[in-house]
Amino acid sequence: MRVLIVGAGPAGSLSAMAIGKKHDILIVEEHQSAGFPVQCAGLISEDCYGRLRRYSKCKLNDIRGAFFIAPNGEAVELEGKCRGIVIERKILDRDLLAKASEFAEIWVKSKFVDAKNGKAEILQLGNRTTIEFDAMIGADGAYSAVARCFNFERPEILSAVQIECRYEALSDDMVELFFGKSYSDGFFAYAIPLDENARVGVVSRSNPKFYLENLIKKHPSASRRIVSSKIIELNAGAIPVGLVDFVKDNIALIGDSAGMVKPYTGGGLFYLLRATEILKETFPNLRKFKEEYLKSIGREISFGMKIYRLYSKLEDEDYNYIVRMAKDHAHLAKELHMDCPSTLLRVLPTIIKIVRKPKLLKKLLSVLAT
Numbered sequence: 001m002r003v004l005i006v007g008a009g010p011a012g013s014l015s016a017m018a019i020g021k022k023h024d025i026l027i028v029e030e031h032q033s034a035g036f037p038v039q040c041a042g043l044i045s046e047d048c049y050g051r052l053r054r055y056s057k058c059k060l061n062d063i064r065g066a067f068f069i070a071p072n073g074e075a076v077e078l079e080g081k082c083r084g085i086v087i088e089r090k091i092l093d094r095d096l097l098a099k100a101s102e103f104a105e106i107w108v109k110s111k112f113v114d115a116k117n118g119k120a121e122i123l124q125l126g127n128r129t130t131i132e133f134d135a136m137i138g139a140d141g142a143y144s145a146v147a148r149c150f151n152f153e154r155p156e157i158l159s160a161v162q163i164e165c166r167y168e169a170l171s172d173d174m175v176e177l178f179f180g181k182s183y184s185d186g187f188f189a190y191a192i193p194l195d196e197n198a199r200v201g202v203v204s205r206s207n208p209k210f211y212l213e214n215l216i217k218k219h220p221s222a223s224r225r226i227v228s229s230k231i232i233e234l235n236a237g238a239i240p241v242g243l244v245d246f247v248k249d250n251i252a253l254i255g256d257s258a259g260m261v262k263p264y265t266g267g268g269l270f271y272l273l274r275a276t277e278i279l280k281e282t283f284p285n286l287r288k289f290k291e292e293y294l295k296s297i298g299r300e301i302s303f304g305m306k307i308y309r310l311y312s313k314l315e316d317e318d319y320n321y322i323v324r325m326a327k328d329h330a331h332l333a334k335e336l337h338m339d340c341p342s343t344l345l346r347v348l349p350t351i352i353k354i355v356r357k358p359k360l361l362k363k364l365l366s367v368l369a370t
């Protein structure tokens, strides 16, 4: 069977490895190499790293938990069920593609432009080439050309901007999450420690650059700890939220193209890795692939969407209250897994009991009911 994979990011490379040597696989990638430009903070769970480690030793730092920081600067330190790992995405993408080359032919500087009746048009150094395929995987990111070509529904797109700079972290093994209306429109800002530096970024529904500047210049905690605003690395990108219908006949979308992203953090690596693990068990039956993925991750993404919707409803005073309250109940975080937002259901009855702000409780319950 001839399989065309569009995109040589992690979703494309892992898909090729999943489909395996029994099939004739071609990966087309529009850039010269994988992992460039970098569009990632590199934070994944240790479970996720445990599964990726055999392909790439790309770990940079261990993460014990997170400081949740309210708009007033107050912070609560929480440790969940699973630790985090900071990785170097350039290395991961490069290693995954090298491994994928054992399973697939790879064409770089080759852009998918269109497809019809089992034939795809690829633009290669100004020349158009036609490729026949029996199945196609669109692993071509948030703005997927494959999705557009086959009229797939599209997820909502958030914008992210991130810098690496000198930063005095609160702790070298804790990430920092900054909430509040001045630091993101409908999401949050973050700092991920790396030796003397940090990856400091904002995910937002609009204008992330404006919010990042606010964080750097005005945040009561973060702004005092930016040691130098000299930027070591800058990157910006798109974060899709909301899983779309990702299979049509012999075409499947995997990764950002499908919205396989945690809607409450923007992390995409674990949910796309799961997709490729399921692809391995089900290919070439794409309908079964979809069914199994929805069984395994569908519920987590829909629950994650509730948390995402809650961000837009919360006011600064709500975040200040939540952080203050969480200090007395930090042990509850031990029940939560960073890849499985539904673990929140385990502590929900306690949260409902301890929240003493009726308006906040109403917001929480109204989002959970959607």
Ligand SMILES: Cc1cc2nc3c(=O)[nH]c(=O)nc-3n(C[C@H](O)[C@H](O)[C@H](O)COP(=O)(O)OP(=O)(O)OC[C@H]3O[C@@H](n4cnc5c(N)ncnc54)[C@H](O)[C@@H]3O)c2cc1C
Residues within 6 Å of the ligand: 006, 007, 008, 009, 010, 011, 012, 028, 029, 030, 031, 034, 035, 039, 040, 041, 042, 043, 044, 110, 111, 112, 113, 139, 140, 141, 142, 144, 145, 160, 161, 162, 201, 235, 236, 237, 238, 239, 254, 255, 256, 257, 261, 266, 267, 268, 269, 270, 272
């Ligand atoms: C600022 C930022 C921070 C993030 N931080 C994290 C994090 O900490 N943890 C985490 O898990 N996730 C994070 N993510 C999300 C994560 O980076 C993505 O989920 C992940 O890269 C998705 O992989 P992918 O292979 O689906 O898509 P991509 O990595 O986008 O790869 C798509 C590939 O397809 C190629 N392509 C596109 N169009 C075509 C075409 N027409 N023809 C041929 N090739 C094409 C592109 O060149 C690219 O190589 C972050 C995202 C951003 C923007």
